[in-house]
Amino acid sequence: MLDLFIEGLSIAFTLENFIFMFFGCVLGIVFAAIPALTFSTALILLIPLTFGLTPIAAISVLLGVFAGGMTGGSISSILLGIPGTPSAAATVIDGYLLAKKGQAGKALGMAIYSSVFGGIFSLLVLILVAPQIAKVAIKFGPVELFALVVFGFSTIISLSETSIVKGILAGLFGLLLCTIGLDPVMGLQRYTFGFANLMTGVGLMPVMIGMFALPEIIDNFLQASKNRHKPPVKQKQQVKANFPSLKEMKEAFILNLQASAIGTFVGAIPGTGGPIACFMALDVAKRKNPKVGTGHIDGVIAPESANNGVTGGALIPLLTLGIPGDSATAIMLGALMIHGLVPGPLLFRDNGALVYAIFISILIINFMVLAIQFIGMKLFVKVLDIPKVNLMSMILVMAVVGSFAINLNYADIVVMFFAGLLGYFMKKFGFPIVPLILGLVLGYSIEDNFRKSLVFSDGSLGIFVTSPVSLVFLILAVLMLLAPTIRSWLNKNKAKKAI
Amino acid sequence: MKMKHFLAVILSALLILVSIVGCKTGGTDQTPKFPTKPIDMTILFGAGGGADVVGRKLADLASKELGQPIVANNRVGGGGSVGYQYVLNNDPDGYNIVWNSTSISVTYHQGNMPANQGYDAFRGVANITQEATSLAVRKDAPWNTIEEFLAHAKANPGQVTVANSGVGSFNQLIAAAIEQAAGVKFKHIPMDAKQSTTSLLGGQVDAIVNMAFDVIQQVQADTMKALVVVAPERLEQLKDVPTMKEKGYDLDLMMYRGIAVHKDTPDDVVKILENAFTKAANDPSFKEFAEQYGAIVDVRGAKEFDALMADNDKKVADIMEKIGIKKQ
Numbered sequence: 001m002l003d004l005f006i007e008g009l010s011i012a013f014t015l016e017n018f019i020f021m022f023f024g025c026v027l028g029i030v031f032a033a034i035p036a037l038t039f040s041t042a043l044i045l046l047i048p049l050t051f052g053l054t055p056i057a058a059i060s061v062l063l064g065v066f067a068g069g070m071t072g073g074s075i076s077s078i079l080l081g082i083p084g085t086p087s088a089a090a091t092v093i094d095g096y097l098l099a100k101k102g103q104a105g106k107a108l109g110m111a112i113y114s115s116v117f118g119g120i121f122s123l124l125v126l127i128l129v130a131p132q133i134a135k136v137a138i139k140f141g142p143v144e145l146f147a148l149v150v151f152g153f154s155t156i157i158s159l160s161e162t163s164i165v166k167g168i169l170a171g172l173f174g175l176l177l178c179t180i181g182l183d184p185v186m187g188l189q190r191y192t193f194g195f196a197n198l199m200t201g202v203g204l205m206p207v208m209i210g211m212f213a214l215p216e217i218i219d220n221f222l223q224a225s226k227n228r229h230k231p232p233v234k235q236k237q238q239v240k241a242n243f244p245s246l247k248e249m250k251e252a253f254i255l256n257l258q259a260s261a262i263g264t265f266v267g268a269i270p271g272t273g274g275p276i277a278c279f280m281a282l283d284v285a286k287r288k289n290p291k292v293g294t295g296h297i298d299g300v301i302a303p304e305s306a307n308n309g310v311t312g313g314a315l316i317p318l319l320t321l322g323i324p325g326d327s328a329t330a331i332m333l334g335a336l337m338i339h340g341l342v343p344g345p346l347l348f349r350d351n352g353a354l355v356y357a358i359f360i361s362i363l364i365i366n367f368m369v370l371a372i373q374f375i376g377m378k379l380f381v382k383v384l385d386i387p388k389v390n391l392m393s394m395i396l397v398m399a400v401v402g403s404f405a406i407n408l409n410y411a412d413i414v415v416m417f418f419a420g421l422l423g424y425f426m427k428k429f430g431f432p433i434v435p436l437i438l439g440l441v442l443g444y445s446i447e448d449n450f451r452k453s454l455v456f457s458d459g460s461l462g463i464f465v466t467s468p469v470s471l472v473f474l475i476l477a478v479l480m481l482l483a484p485t486i487r488s489w490l491n492k493n494k495a496k497k498a499i
Numbered sequence: 500m501k502m503k504h505f506l507a508v509i510l511s512a513l514l515i516l517v518s519i520v521g522c523k524t525g526g527t528d529q530t531p532k533f534p535t536k537p538i539d540m541t542i543l544f545g546a547g548g549g550a551d552v553v554g555r556k557l558a559d560l561a562s563k564e565l566g567q568p569i570v571a572n573n574r575v576g577g578g579g580s581v582g583y584q585y586v587l588n589n590d591p592d593g594y595n596i597v598w599n600s601t602s603i604s605v606t607y608h609q610g611n612m613p614a615n616q617g618y619d620a621f622r623g624v625a626n627i628t629q630e631a632t633s634l635a636v637r638k639d640a641p642w643n644t645i646e647e648f649l650a651h652a653k654a655n656p657g658q659v660t661v662a663n664s665g666v667g668s669f670n671q672l673i674a675a676a677i678e679q680a681a682g683v684k685f686k687h688i689p690m691d692a693k694q695s696t697t698s699l700l701g702g703q704v705d706a707i708v709n710m711a712f713d714v715i716q717q718v719q720a721d722t723m724k725a726l727v728v729v730a731p732e733r734l735e736q737l738k739d740v741p742t743m744k745e746k747g748y749d750l751d752l753m754m755y756r757g758i759a760v761h762k763d764t765p766d767d768v769v770k771i772l773e774n775a776f777t778k779a780a781n782d783p784s785f786k787e788f789a790e791q792y793g794a795i796v797d798v799r800g801a802k803e804f805d806a807l808m809a810d811n812d813k814k815v816a817d818i819m820e821k822i823g824i825k826k827q
Contacts, residue, residue: 044546044573048555138701182577182611185689186666189611196584199611200576270697321700322716323693327545330693334552340791344720408572409581455688456660456703 008356011056012364020057021361024064025368029376031065032072035082035395036209036402039069043331055339055354060361062332063311067119067365069328070274070307071373074111075380078300079104082212082395086204087274087307089437090282092212093159094292094299101295104381109242110297111304112373113249114256118305119366121260122267122312126319127359133313134320137268142452143463145271147473149445152276152438154480155283158293159434164484167435170426174439175446177202184448185455197411204440206403206416211437213399214420215427217392224389243374252301258284259302263309268316271449273326274307275441281306283480312362319343319355533593533768534567540758541586541597542571543579549712549792550756554598556788557627557758560779565771571598578606578667584613587620591761593768596624599759601669603808604815609667610826618812619762623804624769625776626757628794631711631730632673633737634661635723637699640706645727645746648706652683660704665689666824669754672815673729674708675822680748699723710754711737712793729753734795752814756794757804773801 011017024046031042042065050058073088078095091111098107125133140148153171160167180191181201192198244252259281266277285302286292292299314325322344324330336343341351348355383391403416423433457463464470542554551573558569574582579602589595599621607617634645642648652659663670666689678685688704690697695707700722707714715736717723725740731751733742743750758776760769779785780798789796799807819825 040546047546047552048559051556051559138697141698141701141703184665196577196581199580271694317697321697322720323697330548331546334548337549337791338552338788342716342719344716345722346720407576407581408574409576452689455686 004352005356007353008360011353011357012360014056016054017057017060017361018364020053020061021064021365022368022372024061025068025365025372028065028068028070029072029075029369029372032069032084032088033075033380034398034402035076035080035084035213036205036398037405038085038205039065039072040327040331041405042069043328047331047334050335051338055336055341056357056361058335058339059332059358060365062328062335063358063362064365064368066328066332067308067311067362068369068372070119070311071112071115071304071369073307074115074300074304075108078107078111079380079383080391080395081216083208085274086208086437086441087278087310088303089208089275089434089441090159090278090303091300093282093434094295094297097295098297098300099384104384105242105377106244107297107300108377108381109374110244110248110252111300112370112377113244114252114259114301114304115308115373116366116370117256118260118263118308119311119369120363121257121305122264122309123359123362123366124312125264126312126315126362130316130320133265133268133316137270137317138321138323139469140269140271142449142456143467144469144473145269146446146449146453147464147467147470147477148266148269148272149276149442149449151473151477151480152280153442153446154477155279156435156438157480157484158283158286159279159438160432162430162432166431170431170433171435171439174436174441175443177207177436177440178443178447184444185451195411197409200407200409201444202415202440203406203412204437205406206412207419207440208437209399209403210416210419211423211426211433213395214417215424217396217399218420218424220388220392248297252298255285255288255298255301256305259305260309263306264313264316266306267310267313267325270317270323270325271445273314274310275438276445277306277310277313278303279438279441315362319347319358320345322347533771534565536594537568537570538562538565538593539589539595540569540571541582541595542573543575543582543598543600543602544573545575546573549794550598550600553628553756553789553792553794556785557598557776557779560782560785561775564775564778569596577611578602578609580606580611583621584616587616587761589761591763591765593760593764593772596758596760596772597621598756600756601754601811601815603759604812605667605669605672605819608816608819608825608827611667614827618808621759621808622762622764622769623801623808624758624760624772625780625801626755626797626799626804626807627776627780628756628789629730629753629797630756630794631728631734631753632670632708633711633714633725633728633734633740634674634677634706634708635699635714635718635725636706637702638722638724640724642726643724645741648726649681649683652681652685656684657686659683659685659706660688661685662688662690662695662698662704662707663709664691664695670695670708670710672818673750673752676750676752676818677708677727677729677743677748679818679821680743680750710793715793752811752818753795755797755807755811757799757807759804759808769801 027042028039031037032039073085074091076082076084077088077091078099081096083089083092095107156171262281263277266272281302285298289298314329317323317325318329324333403412540558555571558571562569574585586595586597603618663674692713695709698704699707714725718725725737728740729743777798786796
């Protein structure tokens with residue numbers, strides 16, 4: 001064991017490995033920070049590069065992008081109100097409100113700290129109990145996954161901002177959008193009207209980019225045309241990046257821990273992923289502190305810890321079973337196999353030193369991300385000094401290019417614009433956008449797992465009740481959905497008693 | 500009005516002149532005129548998977564032969580339909596090629612391609628690889644041979660759960676074909692390739708039909724046992740596992756992958772592409788690379804590939820007809 005560890009150290013501590021880790025982190029942060037470019041794109045671009053690298057450098061550069069990407073998404077969420085990656089969608093609500101209050105620096109600092117906390121927490125879990133977690137994770141079949149995702153959907157109550165009814169409507173509309181395209185079980189076309197481009201379905205990224213970016217752009221342009229004749233007002237944003245103080249870290253500790261654990265566990269279940277984990281973590285934060293949702297730092301801490309928790313979590317099924325939990329780990333699986341390394345139980349037996357080298361590299365990567373972000377933060381906040389109109393024009397260009405770049409599909413640009421217009425009117429009439437994104441993120445999983453479960457049970461719904469895991473999650477989901485009603489009923493009773 | 504006519508005449512004259520001049524230079528110049536710009540290669544599935552990575556490696560090697568870069572682009576969706584239609588909607592000039600597979604037949608017969616866009620809307624450049632499938636069970640399962648497994652399935656019709664990659668996937672076709680051949684009835688559970696593995700290891704299903712490569716990994720890790728492979732011959736990595744053919748069933752359909760272009764692409768362009776891709780695929784480094792991803796390198800020229808596509812299409816259509824999912 002110790003000699004494997006020392007051998008792992010010697011593999012990890014090479015100049016080549018350090019250069020590629022650094023390169024990966026920077027690339028991940030930059031791609032995630034720019035709305036409309038995602039770190040998945042960066043991973044794809046790197047595939048050919050990994051052909052020629054040593055196994056550890058190949059996996060390090062990808063891990064760097066993964067960890068950097070999960071962190072970097074918060075930058076644009078906080079500064080611009082546009083999530084850089086789907087996993088940062090939950091950070092937008094409180095992060096952007098904090099920035100509007102002039103606390104962008106504080107939010108960014110806390111986001112970085114929480115991210116690294118989540119990353120290191122999940123690494124520890126990966127090192128210590130990966131095989132045990134993997135055993136639990138593979139017990140999640142379609143039935144359990146369905147219940148878990150429904151539970152995830154019930155967090156909609158926390159995300160609905162002002163009106164629960166409007167939140168639920170937006171969420172259901174998101175679910176409806178998911179029905180466009182080929183159905184997941186039979187491969188039949190639904191609502192495609194004969195357009196091949198719609199067979200892929202409505203993509204999450206174009207909708208997300210459109211919904212968050214376009215309303216901001218329209219608002220700013222309208223504002224600018226109104227204020228055309230007035231002298232420009234200097235915005236007084238505190239563009240100083242603060243790393244959280246020891247006291248703040250202490251206050252955040254429990255929440256960091258909880259959110260990281262959620263991220264790690266959800267990440268370990270194949271077929272889930274970052275966004276679900278973040279929304280669940282945000283929900284926990286909201287229930288602990290009702291101020292979350294109005295621009296409270298806890299609303300940044302929870303999702304950011306969770307999405308980096310996913311990084312270590314997703315590696316659990318990859319390394320122990322050879323099963324990638326999401327698209328990022330699927331690319332890593334490919335990179336390992338190029339070098340003849342087959343992830344799974346054999347990897348630990350035959351390439352133990354390499355596994356240790358990967359663990360050590362992840363630790364280094366987390367500290368690199370911390371350092372790069374902390375230095376970079378001072379630059380990032382400068383974005384707020386750019387005149388809004390200029391900034392928004394650039395974002396508009398990025399939104400178009402980015403929507404197209406995801407699948408090289410022109411239809412995605414059209415979807416982006418439609419989503420943007422819809423988003424603008426939703427905002428105008430007080431419909432929250434985040435629940436719609438939640439619906440879109442979860443809709444496919446809900447339907448897919450629901451229908452697979454019914455194939456198992458020959459159409460009987462009883463299967464969701466007979467699986468204990470599923471039953472627990474479904475009961476929790478119902479409780480969450482009814483919580484506001486129960487609470488107001490209880491309050492009424494209390495009031496009556498008082499009389 | 501007159502002015503417009505005049506302009507039109509001048510313009511057409513100019514166009515004709517330019518084309519004539521163009522032909523002349525083309526005729527006298529000895530070096531081939533294709534390719535003069537980068538080639539766009541459509542990959543029908545997401546980045547990072549085995550077939551994607553093998554396709555990219557192939558593109559890399561072939562571009563060295565052609566002297567122009569080949570840019571691999573993932574156009575995912577509709578069971579391949581999005582990518583196939585993209586290539587067909589572009590000019591048949593050889594600058595848009597597709598890393599195609601048996602999926603063209605499945606997608607077409609399933610009704611997700613327009614009526615006239617089956618496998619024969621394309622013409623083959625070269626076949627590159629073939630991939631076998633395998634039926635596997637958990638390591639601690641009570642069945643040790645395919646006979647035992649099929650006997651159990653026969654005794655419990657519709658009770659034995661078999662995960663495959665869902666309606667319209669190659670794995671599902673093979674699962675259905677095994678069912679047909681053996682006269683049994685499985686309960687098909689639609690999963691994707693990785694989910695199948697998870698669900699078998701997690702104990703949710705009794706067996707899986709998956710690409711041999713995904714099975715080999717788990718057999719080597721000693722978590723699964725493979726009972727049968729579907730291929731003309733036994734696989735090197737699964738030497739002890741019999742083929743369906745050995746067991747007396749007429750089933751050896753493998754999944755091909757190759758390079759195809761729009762059917763109206765000129766012969767000389769196809770010839771140039773064919774030379775480049777067969778050379779690239781015969782490169783020893785490619786063979787070694789592809790084998791790591793479970794693909795058997797099986798290089799065939801344009802003519803033979805056309806024949807292979809036609810033959811596979813018939814077999815696929817036949818299976819789909821029998822299980823009642825053939826729409827066209």
